[in-house]
Amino acid sequence: MVKRQQHSTPAEPVWCPLGTRRRGEILERAIFDAVLAELAEVGYDALTMEGAAGRAHTGKAALYRRWSSKQALVLDALHRALPPVDDPPDTGSVRGDLLAFLGRMADTINSPTGAAMQAVVGHLKRHPDIAQAVQARVIEPRRRLIMDALRRGADRGEVRPDAVTRLVAEVGPALIVHKFMTQGPPIPKKTVRAIVDEVIMPILRP
Numbered sequence: 001m002v003k004r005q006q007h008s009t010p011a012e013p014v015w016c017p018l019g020t021r022r023r024g025e026i027l028e029r030a031i032f033d034a035v036l037a038e039l040a041e042v043g044y045d046a047l048t049m050e051g052a053a054g055r056a057h058t059g060k061a062a063l064y065r066r067w068s069s070k071q072a073l074v075l076d077a078l079h080r081a082l083p084p085v086d087d088p089p090d091t092g093s094v095r096g097d098l099l100a101f102l103g104r105m106a107d108t109i110n111s112p113t114g115a116a117m118q119a120v121v122g123h124l125k126r127h128p129d130i131a132q133a134v135q136a137r138v139i140e141p142r143r144r145l146i147m148d149a150l151r152r153g154a155d156r157g158e159v160r161p162d163a164v165t166r167l168v169a170e171v172g173p174a175l176i177v178h179k180f181m182t183q184g185p186p187i188p189k190k191t192v193r194a195i196v197d198e199v200i201m202p203i204l205r206p
Contacts, residue, residue: 028080030056031063035077040115044074044123071130075137078120081113085141094153094204098196101146102172103189109176110186121181143169150204159204172200 034056038047049070053060067073082105089100109117124131146169153159175195179187 027056027058027062028066031058031066031073032077032080035073036081036113036116039074039077039119040112043119047074049073071133074120075133078117078134078138079141081116082108082138082142085145088145088148090149090152094149094156094158095196095201097149097152098146098172098200099192101142101149102176102192102195105142105173105176106187106189106192109180114180114185118181121177139173142173146172153204157206160206163204168200168203171203172196175199 031052034052035047038052038055042051047070049063050060052073053063063073067076083101089097089104091097091100108114120134124134143166147164147166150159150164150169154161154164172195176187176192179191
């Protein structure tokens with residue numbers, strides 16, 4: 001269990017004019033910010049729908065209308081916080097795509113979201129069922145983006161066709177997470193470049 005910190009950094013609040021009833025995207029963003037801040041402070045086990053609603057300054061019913069459980073809410077919050085899957089980098093080179101994607105991932109980890117992710121990763125070791133849900137909802141869609149970048153690289157002749165594999169696509173994100181879990185944030189840009197240039201590109205080159 002993650003102990004509550006006295007001086008934790010909450011997610012940046014969503015500004016809303018006093019007296020305005022929030023709906024749709026504005027309310028969802030406030031809820032997601034609240035969930036990430038609660039995860040960073042108290043960890044997954046102690047996170048409650050009531051606590052997230054209170055931090056988001058909304059009613060608990062607003063959460064239950066959208067999410068049936070705490071697990072579903074946390075998965076959506078992490079999915080929204082990580083680099084979007086509907087806007088993949090396409091720079092014209094596999095190196096550029098990898099630098100852009102892993103750079104976005106490092107920027108997210110270096111933000112207040114990183115502490116929330118650390119709390120969830122620590123929790124997954126004890127709950128394989130939730131680990132599987134995170135794999136399917138959060139990790140797998142982003143792995144497919146890297147696979148797409150590798151395929152484009154193979155079409156351009158930058159990547160060996162037999163290097164377009166699931167295992168190779170997992171190398172970059174796995175190293176970013178490993179650095180984060182063992183050394184903590186921030187992950188500097190030079191580390192991202194080193195992962196791409198010293199590890200991934202030698203694997204990919206024809």
